[in-house]
Amino acid sequence: MKDLNEAFVHLNVGLPDDVERLKAAGYYKEAMARIDEYLAEDWTETQNSPRSQGLEMPEYEQPANPVPHGVDALRDALLVQKEIMCRLPQEYCWNEAQAVARMQGLVRDFTVEEFRQLVHDGRVDWRFVEGEKHYLDRFAETLIATHADLAARQLDPPAPATLARERRRRIHDQMEREGQASARITLKTSVGMSDEAFAAALAKAKAEGRESVHVRAWLPIPAECLAQSEIELQSFTEQPGRIADANAPQRTVCWEADLTENRRFGVQYRYKTTAVYADPLDFVPAPEQPTFDTEEQAPHIVFTPYLRALASQLTEGITDPAEKAKRIYDYVTLNVRYHYQPAYFVQDCLPDRCARDRRGDCGIMALTFITLCRLVGIPARWQSGLSVSPTGVGCHDWAMFYIAPKGWMYADCSFGASMARQGEEELRRHYFGSLDTGRMVANRAFEAPFDPPMYGFRSDPYDNQSGECEVDGVGLYGDALDTRKELVDFEDL
Numbered sequence: 331m332k333d334l335n336e337a338f339v340h341l342n343v344g345l346p347d348d349v350e351r352l353k354a355a356g357y358y359k360e361a362m363a364r365i366d367e368y369l370a371e372d373w374t375e376t377q378n379s380p381r382s383q384g385l386e387m388p389e390y391e392q393p394a395n396p397v398p399h400g401v402d403a404l405r406d407a408l409l410v411q412k413e414i415m416c417r418l419p420q421e422y423c424w425n426e427a428q429a430v431a432r433m434q435g436l437v438r439d440f441t442v443e444e445f446r447q448l449v450h451d452g453r454v455d456w457r458f459v460e461g462e463k464h465y466l467d468r469f470a471e472t473l474i475a476t477h478a479d480l481a482a483r484q485l486d487p488p489a490p491a492t493l494a495r496e497r498r499r500r501i502h503d504q505m506e507r508e509g510q511a512s513a514r515i516t517l518k519t520s521v522g523m524s525d526e527a528f529a530a531a532l533a534k535a536k537a538e539g540r541e542s543v544h545v546r547a548w549l550p551i552p553a554e555c556l557a558q559s560e561i562e563l564q565s566f567t568e569q570p571g572r573i574a575d576a577n578a579p580q581r582t583v584c585w586e587a588d589l590t591e592n593r594r595f596g597v598q599y600r601y602k603t604t605a606v607y608a609d610p611l612d613f614v615p616a617p618e619q620p621t622f623d624t625e626e627q628a629p630h631i632v633f634t635p636y637l638r639a640l641a642s643q644l645t646e647g648i649t650d651p652a653e654k655a656k657r658i659y660d661y662v663t664l665n666v667r668y669h670y671q672p673a674y675f676v677q678d679c680l681p682d683r684c685a686r687d688r689r690g691d692c693g694i695m696a697l698t699f700i701t702l703c704r705l706v707g708i709p710a711r712w713q714s715g716l717s718v719s720p721t722g723v724g725c726h727d728w729a730m731f732y733i734a735p736k737g738w739m740y741a742d743c744s745f746g747a748s749m750a751r752q753g754e755e756e757l758r759r760h761y762f763g764s765l766d767t768g769r770m771v772a773n774r775a776f777e778a779p780f781d782p783p784m785y786g787f788r789s790d791p792y793d794n795q796s797g798e799c800e801v802d803g804v805g806l807y808g809d810a811l812d813t814r815k816e817l818v819d820f821e822d823l
Contacts, residue, residue, distance in 0.1 A: 523806055528543070685702075789811055
């Protein structure tokens with residue numbers, strides 16, 4: 331069975347002109363119907379033959395078309411783009427009236443005029459959906475997180491984040507003084523399908539003469555890496571079918587079951603995390619640097635003309651690889667505004683878009699840093715999982731880069747950008763080279779398959795922070811997929 335997620339490597343192939351125009355205008359239903367027509371087209375009847383011109387020439391023997399089923403790369407792109415357009419309306423779900431009403435429920439004295447100005451200023455992400463402007467699902471969270479005036483006018487403001495900043499300063503001071511800091515963390519995570527999605531799947535199964543639905547579920551678990559040790563998988567809701575190797579590029583635990591009633595799949599684990607302090611500018615780089623992890627990786631880590639120009643400008647006249655990496659880190663952390671994103675599934679060439687629009691979330695900032703580093707010959711790669719503190723847990727992505735003789739170091743551009751907004755220059759600088767103790771690393775590669783593979787489209791085909799679920803061969807996403815994370819214990823060592 332083909333893993334549909336492998337088709338994403340051809341995402342950048344592009345679309346036929348008519349489909350591209352329909353997609354740009356947000357006429358997704360018509361665009362998807364046109365894609366179906368393209369996929370059903372019979373290429374054995376070539377476009378250039380007497381019969382295609384309406385001429386009957388029985389004596390003419392048509393040569394065999396070298397691509398009788400069409401071009402594979404384009405077919406993959408069409409399959410992916412169709413699924414993207416199926417999901418886009420869920421990502422951009424608010425019309426203007428609904429968006430304004432949402433902001434008025436969160437922010438005191440918010441007006442329509444204020445909203446339109448924010449849209450004009452590029453602070454609100456939008457797309458056409460069936461010809462009408464629709465706004466990103468989490469646009470309000472972005473505005474409040476990045477706009478001080480709006481944050482100050484919240485009707486229900488959160489507690490100040492002073493404790494988190496104080497903790498980061500304390501960990502930084504300890505790492506600088508002692509060389510490292512450690513913690514032992516226990517987490518509980520689970521994945522399943524919503525009751526509504528299960529009811530619909532079971533009804534479909536029964537209509538097909540089956541009494542159950544076949545479910546496969548994956549959850550990320552800690553992987554062996556430089557920062558993690560003493561990994562214990564303490565308990566499962568039920569015995570899993572497969573636990574991926576400890577060094578898997580995207581490590582998971584997987585269950586498979588036939589269900590007549592909805593249920594969740596979960597795991598509790600404990601691990602030790604160690605953050606080592608590193609300053610990329612405090613050593614002399616070797617004259618010869620390695621060339622691994624410097625290649626392109628479609629569809630996102632690609633060397634576009636704009637990124638080539640940007641990388642050249644940032645590093646002009648610089649020969650020291652650490653200084654080059656620092657220039658790239660400074661560019662991202664000082665210029666890219668944090669912005670909640672639609673699912674990566676529905677986006678193309680994330681670093682190029684980030685560099686142009688100067689906005690992104692943690693993963694997009696990391697990919698931009700990685701791509702620019704690779705462009706100038708600095709090995710760089712992905713790492714992701716969870717960000718954990720004594721008060722909570724959430725998804726997070728960051729980057730690694732390599733400079734001999736030091737080896738692998740870290741760049742957390744999202745945390746760096748956050749520190750820049752708060753005027754914490756020492757902490758911004760900390761996240762160029764070092765991390766903190768609040769991490770769970772599950773993934774050390776971007777766009778890697780699961781073990782065992784998931785065949786239906788994943789909710790996120792590139793990364794895995796929360797878990798995935800496949801029902802009768804169809805991947806779940808959005809409200810149909812229910813993932814949960816719980817901090818059980820956080821012990822500083």
